[in-house]
Amino acid sequence: VPELPEVETVxxxxxxxxxGRRIEAVEVLRDRPLRRQPAGPAAFAAAxxxxxxxxxxxxxxxxxxxxxxAPVDALVAHLGMSGQFRVHDRAGPAPDYRxxxxxxxxxxxxxxxxxxxxxxxxxxxxxxxxxGPAGPVPAAVAHVALDPLDPQFDAAxxxxxxxxxxxxxxRALLDxxxxxxxxxxxxxxxxxxxxRHGRTPVQTLGQAAARxxxxxxxxxxxxxxxxxxxxxxxxxxxxxxxxxxxxxxxxAYGREGLPCRRCGAGIVxxxxxxxxxxxxxxxxxxxxxxxxx
DNA sequence: GTTCGCACCTGAGCGC
DNA sequence: TGCGCTCAGGTGCGAA
Numbered sequence: 001v002p003e004l005p006e007v008e009t010v011x012x013x014x015x016x017x018x019x020g021r022r023i024e025a026v027e028v029l030r031d032r033p034l035r036r037q038p039a040g041p042a043a044f045a046a047a048x049x050x051x052x053x054x055x056x057x058x059x060x061x062x063x064x065x066x067x068x069x070a071p072v073d074a075l076v077a078h079l080g081m082s083g084q085f086r087v088h089d090r091a092g093p094a095p096d097y098r099x100x101x102x103x104x105x106x107x108x109x110x111x112x113x114x115x116x117x118x119x120x121x122x123x124x125x126x127x128x129x130x131x132g133p134a135g136p137v138p139a140a141v142a143h144v145a146l147d148p149l150d151p152q153f154d155a156a157x158x159x160x161x162x163x164x165x166x167x168x169x170x171r172a173l174l175d176x177x178x179x180x181x182x183x184x185x186x187x188x189x190x191x192x193x194x195x196r197h198g199r200t201p202v203q204t205l206g207q208a209a210a211r212x213x214x215x216x217x218x219x220x221x222x223x224x225x226x227x228x229x230x231x232x233x234x235x236x237x238x239x240x241x242x243x244x245x246x247x248x249x250x251x252a253y254g255r256e257g258l259p260c261r262r263c264g265a266g267i268v269x270x271x272x273x274x275x276x277x278x279x280x281x282x283x284x285x286x287x288x289x290x291x292x293x
Numbered sequence: 294g295t296t297c298g299c300a301c302c303t304g305a306g307c308g309c
Numbered sequence: 310t311g312c313g314c315t316c317a318g319g320t321g322c323g324a325a
Contacts, residue, residue, distance in 0.1 A: 001318065032302090036321095061319075081302085081318055100303090120302050121319060167296070176320080184318065274299075275318055 002079040004181030005224035011058045018053040022108040025049050030102045036125045047072045047126035060147045060180025064138050073129040076138045080121025086114045147181035148218035159210035162202050170198030182217050185253045188278050190217035192252035195283045252278040
C-alpha cells in the first residue's frame, strides 16, 4: 500500500521521465480513475493532451504533474491502494498489466506511461493550482496538511493541533488534514517506536510526547524512503516495476504472533477503524480505562 | 465545527 | 472443482 515513502519513490521515478516531456495523447481505457473529473473522462483527456510537464510534486500521498500549455495547471494523481505508474517503450512489446491498465499517456519521446490500478481506489484529476500557505497546490489537495518530510512542516504546531483534538492517537496520525502521508503501516510503526497504544486519547499527551510520535513517524518514513519504500505488497512497485526493500525492517505491522524486536513479547493484531492494527502487548499497553476494549 | 462509520473495489486465500 | 466468505485499506461523504 503506497504511503508517503512509496509515493515519493514514485515521484522520484517519474520526474526524470516526465520533466520537459510533452504528452502527445491520452488513452482512457477505463473511466473509473477519472470519476472525480467534473466534466468527465473526455474532458480529462482533452485538458491534458498536448501539455508539457514542467515538474512533479507531492504532498503526503498526493502527487501532481505541473503542466504547461494546457487549460489546467496540474494533473493530480492519488495511487489509492494499488495504483502504479509504469513506463514502457512504444516500439517494443506492450507489457502485460493483467487487464488493470486504466489510462495511458503517450509521451513525445516514444515512450508510454500507464496508470495501472488493480483495486481501483486510485484516481487522476486535471486541476487548477491555488495559492496555499506553503505555496501553490492543486485545489483538490488544498485540504491536505503538510507531511513530516516537508521542509516547511512545523512539528511543534502540529503536535499542539493534535492535542486539541478529541480523538485517539492512531486516528489522529491517519487524519490527512492534521498531518499527511501516514497510513496504516507507518502509523503502527511510529506507535511501536514510541511505545504508545493507538487508542491513547490525544488530549492526555503532553507536548513532548505528541512531538515524539510525529518525530517517530518522520523517522520511520525517512528510513523507508532510503530503502525505496515498503513493499511486502506485490501490488506496489516503482515506475520500472521494482519493489522496495523495507518490509524486512517492519517492527510491528504484519507481525502477529511474532516476538517484539525490543522486548520479546508477542505482537498482537487488533481490529481498529475497520482495519488491522499491530502492537506489542507489553511495550504498548492499553491505556487506563480502555481495558477490555 | 468536529468526529465517526461506511461505501467504494478487486483478487488472494481459505474452508467446506 | 468450485462456491462463498473474509480480508486488505485511503479517501470522501453523509450522519450524528
